[in-house]
Amino acid sequence: xxxxxxxxxxxxxxxxxxxxxxxxxxxxxxxxxxxxxxxxxxxxxxxxxxxxxxxxxxxxxxxxxxxxxxxxxxxxxxxxxxxxxxxxxxxxxxxxxxxxxxxxxxxxxxxxxxxxxxxxxxxxxxxxxxxxxxxxxxxxxxxxxxxxxxxxxxxxxxxxxxxxxxxxxxxxxxxxxxxxxxxxxxxxxxxxxxxxxxxxxxxxxxxxxxxxxxxxxxxxxxxxxxxxxxxxxxxxxxxxxxxxxxxxxxxxxxxxxxxxxxxxxxxxxxxxxxxxxxxxxxxxxxxxxxxxxxxxxxxxxxxxxxxxxxxxxxxxxxxxxxxxxxxxxxxxxxxxxxxxxxxxxxxxxxxxxxxxxxxxxxxxxxxxxxxxxxxxxxxxxxxxxxxxxxxxxxxxxxxxxxxxxxxxxxxxxxxxxxxxxxxxxxxxxxxxxxxxxx
Amino acid sequence: xxxxxxxxxxxxxxxxxxxxxxxxxxxxxxxxxxxxxxxxxxxxxxxxxxxxxxxxxxxxxxxxxxxxxxxxxxxxxxxxxxxxxxxxxxxxxxxxxxxxxxxxxxxxxxxxxxxxxxxxxxxxxxxxxxxxxxxxxxxxxxxxxxxxxxxxxxxxxxxxxxxxxxxxxxxxxxxxxxxxxxxxxxxxxxxxxxxxxxxxxxxxxxxxxxxx
Numbered sequence: 166x167x168x169x170x171x172x173x174x175x176x177x178x179x180x181x182x183x184x185x186x187x188x189x190x191x192x193x194x195x196x197x198x199x200x201x202x203x204x205x206x207x208x209x210x211x212x213x214x215x216x217x218x219x220x221x222x223x224x225x226x227x228x229x230x231x232x233x234x235x236x237x238x239x240x241x242x243x244x245x246x247x248x249x250x251x252x253x254x255x256x257x258x259x260x261x262x263x264x265x266x267x268x269x270x271x272x273x274x275x276x277x278x279x280x281x282x283x284x285x286x287x288x289x290x291x292x293x294x295x296x297x298x299x300x301x302x303x304x305x306x307x308x309x310x311x312x313x314x315x316x317x318x319x320x321x322x323x324x325x326x327x328x329x330x331x332x333x334x335x336x337x338x339x340x341x342x343x344x345x346x347x348x349x350x351x352x353x354x355x356x357x358x359x360x361x362x363x364x365x366x367x368x369x370x371x372x373x374x375x376x377x378x379x380x381x382x383x384x385x386x387x388x389x390x391x392x393x394x395x396x397x398x399x400x401x402x403x404x405x406x407x408x409x410x411x412x413x414x415x416x417x418x419x420x421x422x423x424x425x426x427x428x429x430x431x432x433x434x435x436x437x438x439x440x441x442x443x444x445x446x447x448x449x450x451x452x453x454x455x456x457x458x459x460x461x462x463x464x465x466x467x468x469x470x471x472x473x474x475x476x477x478x479x480x481x482x483x484x485x486x487x488x489x490x491x492x493x494x495x496x497x498x499x500x501x502x503x504x505x506x507x508x509x510x511x512x513x514x515x516x517x518x519x520x521x522x523x524x525x526x527x528x529x530x531x532x533x534x535x536x537x538x539x540x541x542x543x544x545x546x547x548x549x550x551x552x553x554x555x556x557x558x559x560x561x562x563x564x565x566x567x568x569x570x571x572x573x574x575x576x577x578x579x580x581x582x583x584x585x586x587x588x589x590x591x592x593x594x595x596x597x598x599x600x601x602x603x
Numbered sequence: 604x605x606x607x608x609x610x611x612x613x614x615x616x617x618x619x620x621x622x623x624x625x626x627x628x629x630x631x632x633x634x635x636x637x638x639x640x641x642x643x644x645x646x647x648x649x650x651x652x653x654x655x656x657x658x659x660x661x662x663x664x665x666x667x668x669x670x671x672x673x674x675x676x677x678x679x680x681x682x683x684x685x686x687x688x689x690x691x692x693x694x695x696x697x698x699x700x701x702x703x704x705x706x707x708x709x710x711x712x713x714x715x716x717x718x719x720x721x722x723x724x725x726x727x728x729x730x731x732x733x734x735x736x737x738x739x740x741x742x743x744x745x746x747x748x749x750x751x752x753x754x755x756x757x758x759x760x761x762x763x764x765x766x767x768x769x770x771x772x773x774x775x776x777x778x779x780x781x782x783x784x785x786x787x788x789x790x791x792x793x794x795x796x797x798x799x800x801x802x803x804x805x806x807x808x809x810x811x812x813x814x815x
Contacts, residue, residue, distance in 0.1 A: 166704040178696035178728075509692045512656060513706045513748065514681020595680075596657035599692070600647065 168519065172526040182499055183531055186492065190535035190575070191542075193488035197571055198543035200481040202563050207474050220433035221314070222440055222458045224248060224256070225425045246453040247422030253305070255446060256428060261439050263431040266309035267423040269408050273301035275401065276353040276364070282344050299340075300395040301354065303408040307335060307371075309429055310402065316376055317397065323348050323371035326404045335371035335402040348372065354403065356411045365410045367403065489578060496579075497586040500524060504590060504598055511595035521587045528583050529576065536572040605629040606751055606784045607653060612662035614648055621660070622648055623807040632751060635778045635785045637795035639812065640804035646788040647756055649804060653786060654686055654754045655679040666752075685745035689757035691737040693729040699740040700725050707747035714743045718773060735766035742773055746781075753777060755787045759794060771797055 176183045226245050248267065257265045275282045304310055307326040312318040318337075326333060334352060341347065350369045356362040375397040403411075409421070430436050440456060503524075510520050543563050590598065612626040622645035630636060630653075640646045651657040652664060655676035663670045671679040685706070686692075693702050699720060703711035715725045718739040729737055738758065745753050755774065759767035771794060778785040778799075787798060795801045801813040 166701060171705065174701065175696055505692060506694050509694055510705070511677075512654070512680060512686045512688075512692070513744075514677055514679075516677045594657050596648070596651040599656065599688070600651075 168523050168526060172523055172530065175523075175527055176530060182495070183527075186495055186528070187531045187535050189488060189492055189495070190532055190579075191539050193484055193492075194536050194539035194571065194575060195543050195546060196484045197481055198539055198563050198568060199546040200477050200484075201567055201571070202543065202547040204474060204477055205562070205564065205567075207470050207477070210470060220436060221311075221427055221429045222436065222443075222456055223425055223427045224443075225455050225457065226423075227453050227455050246450070247424065248426055248454065249423075250421045252449055253423065253426050255449075256426070256443050259439055259442050261430050261432065261435045263429050264306055264309045265426055265428045266304055266306045267405070267426040268305075268310070269303045269412070269423055271301050271303075271356055271412070272298040273354050273356050273401065273403075273411065274298050274358060276355070277344060277346070277350075279353070282352075299399045299401045301356075301401050301403055301411075303403045303405055303411075305405045307402045309427060311427055312397075312400070313373075314427075314429070318373040318400075319376045320371055321374045323369070325371060326402055328405065330370065330404040331406050332365065332367050333370040333404040334367040335373055336369060337398040337400060338372050338374045339398040340401075341369070341372050354401075354407065354411065357414075360414055362412075362414055363410060365407060367407065371402075373402075489582070492579070493582050493586070496528065496582050500583070500586045500590065504601065507590055508595060508599035512599065517591045521584065521591065524583050524587060525580060528579050532572075532576055532579050536568075536575060540568050540572075604632055606632045606667060608665040608668070609653075610663050610665065612652065612664065613660045614645065614652065614657075615660045621807055623804065623809065624661075626662070626809045628802070628809055630752075630784050630786065632784050633778060633782045634800060635775055635787065635798040637798040637801045638786065638788045638804055638809075639790070639792070639795055639801060642790075644804045645807070646804055649809070650754050650756055650786065650788050653752070654684045683750050684752045684754055685748040685750040687738075687741050687745050687753065687755040687758045689760045691734075691741045693737055693740055693744075695728075695730050697729065698726050699729055699732070699743070702729060702740055703744045703747045706744045707749065709747050709749070711743070711747060714747045715740065718743045718746070719769065734761050735763070735770075738762060738766070738770060742770060746773075746777060751783055753783050753785045755785065757789055758787060759789075759791070767794070 226247050228245055250267075253265065253267050256262070302310070304326045305328050307313065310318075313320065313325075320335070321338060323335070326335060334354065336346060346352070346369060348369055348371075352367055352369065353364050354367050355364045358364075408423075428439075430439055436458060440458060443456065444451065507520055511517070540563065547563055607630040609626055609628045609630075613621055613624040615621045626649075638646050638649065648657065652659050655671050658672065658676070663672065665671070666674065666679060666683050671683075693699075694705065697705070699715055700711045703714060712725060716722075720736060720739055720743070724732060724736060729740060732740065738761070742758070745755075753774070758774065759770050762770065774785050774787065775797065777783050787794070789795060795813075799814075800811065803810050803812045
């Protein structure tokens with residue numbers, strides 16, 4: 166009878182101990198795999214946070230530094246220095262900055278087929294014009310607009326505005342539906358028709374959906390915050406080239422001048438260092454600009470993630486230690502209880518190595534069944550955990566590579582346990598083992 | 604013809620406390636040997652040394668002229684000897700068929716039938732057999748190994764008279780018909796009477812008590 170057959174017969178005939186061992190290894194490996202899947206999800210969440218959520222800083226022109234001025238037409242201008250394209254590029258080139266977006270906000274009117282939206286009269290004047298207007302935001306990279314980054318808006322059709330995009334517009338889904346608009350349609354945009362501002366044709370390249378109904382009603386909202394006066398559905402995003410075409414009659418906006426630039430850093434942990442580097446740029450007069458950091462969300466969420474990760478790791482470590490202890494006792498007692506068998510096998514000429522190999526094969530068979538079962542079962546558990554954890558559900562997955570590593574470590578631990586358990590018996594002479602049984 | 608030569612054999616459990624010393628004896632094929640002696644006289648130890656389960660303190664044991672220590676004790680146990688133990692020593696999760704199979708590649712069924720087990724008994728778990736049946740399985744396992752030496756430690760110690768008689772008959776057949784060297788350790792003078800040569804282990808020396 167060969168070794169393998171003997172191993173199988175032992176596992177089947179001594180099914181109680183086999184099941185016990187199988188069950189313990191299965192439970193532990195399921196716990197460890199599920200725990201690691203959750204840790205993966207947490208890690209991914211942290212990475213996403215690092216790259217996106219709140220890990221940004223903004224540079225805003227200091228509206229209070231230069232005062233205001235009124236021209237001969239009665240238009241009022243801010244006299245403070247605006248942010249220039251050269252300044253934006255210099256800062257954007259600093260290592261660790263993953264992207265940026267510069268914006269100019271204004272109120273613009275939109276026309277379809279020469280008629281103002283919403284369609285009423287062709288010659289809107291005064292406040293009627295303002296009422297028909299939209300909040301227009303020119304962008305360098307609309308992907309990095311705070312509205313999209315914060316998931317207030319979600320692009321559902323078409324593409325984002327980039328630095329190379331020309332004469333383009335992104336409108337809301339509701340706005341498009343209400344006005345029978347679709348991707349590729351041409352509209353006309355004008356900043357202020359009563360100020361002889363130019364009319365510019367633009368093409369719809371993207372449509373966004375308003376994801377949240379949350380409205381920013383924080384106390385520190387400023388009077389000049391135009392966003393306060395518009396519904397999200399009436400926001401339009403314009404390509405950057407349009408600022409030079411729409412605002413030709415104004416000195417404080419357009420023509421390569423911006424009010425706000427948002428910078429996103431690839432690793433939130435480097436935020437402070439990057440800001441310091443920005444402040445060290447000598448040819449920028451920082452009296453005219455303010456820097457605001459926004460990593461509060463990241464820090465709060467990171468702390469929460471760190472705490473739950475520590476808890477999961479602690480639970481995994483405890484589970485491993487306890488189970489290694491329990492498995493060691495079971496294997497040790499089992500092998501000790503097989504002294505007679507060892508003596509018999511030695512007396513018929515089986516070598517100690519062959520006998521130990523039989524125990525290893527038995528344990529490996531149990532381990533492989535346990536690990537394979539736990540791999541599939543962990544997927545179910547991880548799925549349930551994912552559901553319980555809301556947004557990260559999709560990322561709670563068991564990775565094959567990690568399973569192989571866990572199974573490999575598990576097999577190594579089990580091998581060690583079997584070999585160590587065998588040593589006290591194998592060190593003895595066959596006669597001593599047998600005479601003890603007699 | 605001598606199959607085993609024991610030369611100047613000495614064994615100590617602890618230094619300066621020999622169980623036996625200077626034993627010199629030759630064991631032949633086709634003969635049944637009995638070793639008598641009081642408890643603690645070293646009978647089982649002597650048998651273990653012959654079977655390669657232990658190593659002597661001094662001296663050597665030659666199998667067909669070759670020192671078994673050089674041949675390899677595990678190999679000696681596998682190729683040259685088979686054991687029958689007083690407590691049967693069967694593997695408890697196997698059937699008689701499987702217990703015999705672990706020692707030999709020969710078909711186990713004819714051997715088990717030869718020692719008197721039925722077709723139903725040979726498929727039962729060994730723990731569900733009586734003491735006599737278990738001892739028959741142990742004998743069948745020893746016979747199946749085809750080794751030329753059979754070492755039996757109190758093979759009938761736990762058995763009733765009738766069963767013991769049957770087992771002794773098998774051992775004698777095994778020696779006389781199959782030309783094996785059978786060495787039996789026993790307390791029983793009645794059993795010893797049925798053997799060809801009787802040794803007595805006394806005060807560390809092996810004395811020939813009777814030689815047919």
